[in-house]
Amino acid sequence: MMYNDLLKDIEKLIGLQLHSIRPGAELTIEAIEREKCSLLLRNAQGNLRKRSLDEIRNLWSELQKKRIVHVDGFLHGSGSSRNQPETILANLPYIEWLKYNGKKHLAYVEKSTHEFGTLREMNPVEQIGFCELLSKIQSNLHRFSYAVVTNDIKQCIDDFNKDSSYNLTVLEQGAYALSMPNNEVLFLSADKYKLPRGVYPVLHDQTVSANIVAFKLNNILYYAEKKGEINVLLAGD
Known part of the structure; x- marks a missing residue:
């Protein structure tokens, strides 16, 4: 699935109140400004802000490579409200969320399992395979220079x-x-x-x-x- 296809799907979320994995952090996508590489978002308090589409692009690339990502860690403090790109992706029908070692992760399940604008926590049986995948990724010994x-x-x-x-x-x-x-x-x-x-x-x-x-x-x-x-x-x- 190409990045442009992902953006077309995100456009289907415009105007919907998107629930966050973390309660109380709901948001609404007001507009996607492709030429400016930005999203116009309204948070639960009604405040507007712009956010770079590069975060979505990079997270999507990571999901396609590894199928699972810890958003907070991947963005490593890239501005405030890191749950916003997490929320947008989690509201797509082929992305589910789960907790691994107490941390929220998004998983690309490659098929539609819930409606646009809704969240789905991965069921415990399916989590086993993704947790094993993540464990293998993290257990690869880093040989630091x-x-x-x-x-x-x-x-x-x-x-x-x-x-x-x-x-x-x-x-x-x-x-x-x-x-x-x-x-x-x-x-x-x-x-x-x-x-x-x-x-x-x-x-x-x-x-x-x-x-x-x-x-x-x-x-x-x-x-x-x-x-x-x-x-x-x-x-x-």
């Missing part, structure tokens, strides 16, 4: 994405993986992981002499160590 430890993860990721839109994975609160063409970058909250800010090369297949575990991600232990004047992370068992 380096880690960026910062107090402002959103700003750092936005700086990386100024000219390109790389795939982002939420590993856990305060830890994000950004997949680039030739490597993967790990972004870490300095406050959560109690590490000095900076860029850390990540060394793999090394003998780990450090005895202080910095953190654990995807069942891999990471040790902080200083080599000369450079802070590094060692990936070990």
Whole structure:
């Protein structure tokens, strides 16, 4: 299904009150401005705002590739009211929602299972397959080239994405993986992981002499160590 077909379906939602997965966050699509690449939305309080269609395009691309997406994590703080693009997509008949590890996800089910302008929570039996799919996606071990430890993860990721839109994975609160063409970058909250800010090369297949575990991600232990004047992370068992 092409992106233009998706926009035609979203146009069918114009003027409808769209219920949100999160109660109280209903919205109405007032207009789609294709030439301006924007949506005109009215929230539950009656306020109007514009939102970029690029969010919908990128989410749709991710859904077609992986069939399931955690919207909050994928948009990684791209403006406020991140539930708005989530709400629009969830009100399409071939997209359902489910919770995985306590987080809302959208799933592209590739067939119509509910009416335009309505929501459908995936039934527990169908959820099993999608949860297994998501588990496989998240269990693929990331082999990071380096880690960026910062107090402002959103700003750092936005700086990386100024000219390109790389795939982002939420590993856990305060830890994000950004997949680039030739490597993967790990972004870490300095406050959560109690590490000095900076860029850390990540060394793999090394003998780990450090005895202080910095953190654990995807069942891999990471040790902080200083080599000369450079802070590094060692990936070990």
